[in-house]
Amino acid sequence: MKIYTTKVPPIKCQGIKTKLVPWIKAILPGDLSGTWIEPFMGSGVVAFNVRPKKAILADSNPHLINFYNAIATGEITAGRARQFLEEEGAKLIQTEGEYYYTVRNRFNEHGNPIDFLFLNRSCFNGMIRFNKKGGFNVPSCRKPNRFAQALITKICNQIQMVSDVISLGNYTFINQDFDQTISMAKNRDLIYCDPPYIDRHADYFNGWTENDEARLEALLSKVPCPFILSTWHHNEYRENTFIDSLWSKYELLTREHFYHVGGSEKNRNPMIEALITNYEANFVESISQKSEQMQLLEPKGGYNV
Helix, strand or coil: CEEECCCCCCCCCCCCCHHHHHHHHHCCCCCCCCCEEECCCCCCHHHHHHCCCEEEEEECCHHHHHHHHHHHHCCCCHHHHHHHHHHHHHHHHHCCCCHHHHHHHHHHHHCCHHHHHHHHCCEHHHCCCECCCCCECCCECCCCCCCCHHHHHHHHHHHHHHHHHHHCCEEEEEECCHHHHHCCCCCCCEEEECCCCCCCCCCCCCCCCHHHHHHHHHHHCCCCCCEEEEEEEEECCCECCHHHHCCCCCEEEEEEEECCCCCCHHHCCEEEEEEEECCCCCCCCCEEECCHHHHCCCCCCCCEC
16 A cells, blocks of 8 residues: 655644545546646645646635745745744744744734744644734744744745645645636636635634535536535534535545644544535545544544445
8 A cells, every 4th residue: 555644734724634635635536637726725735735737726815825925936935934933933932932922913014924934833723813904813822932943844844845846836826715716617627625614713814604605515516627625524513514405416425533723622523524526536545644643533444435
């Protein structure tokens, strides 16, 4: 069996699909000659591991798009990030963590993408949350020594990975709503959707309502190409009623997943994730993820089709 190590991008996001990448890769249709389209890019972990030759990665959060555009243009490189994080990390230690709020204020005024990286990797639980004025408002993780050399090296390696992927293909990063992105799809493309979950993983830029879910289904029902939708099926407290009301006419696969990132313990429970497709997605156990994360709370039986 081929061993595959999922590459983790430099930006942490709530609901990141790192653990589900092998599953998603295993059900991709054979023809990926068109454009890989993501209306909800988030961290970009799926695209950066699938590594399509051509991709349109979009998100309604302009700071995510600005960050990855900065890598694409060379404004942010692994070397520049190392120097920046070493210098800013030293100030964080000298001020016993209070410098975090200096950077947060600076980011909210100027929106520098490298400040966004600093905040994302030193804020509470790696959350991305903005207030109604568009200001980043997550508090510090309260670890003044957050940017130790080992973490800086890890982040720089992640930036280099993204840069390498982008340099080998034709990647476009766009700040726009999901309906605009879906409308760009053509016959040989593939759409991967990972929308925010209702009552979970929402911020000012990426809120999600029942109307949004219905609008997404209506748009995907008319696309001229295959699509994959990541969503949740149920947890120990409740079921996703949209599985039956909106998505029952499509193909459905499920598996158990456990989220570590969240603002409270109630958001760290095991959840049954679902992949919904408009094509017959036959899972084949052809790859195994070399990661301790995939082992946590995974049922022995593997995938349920």
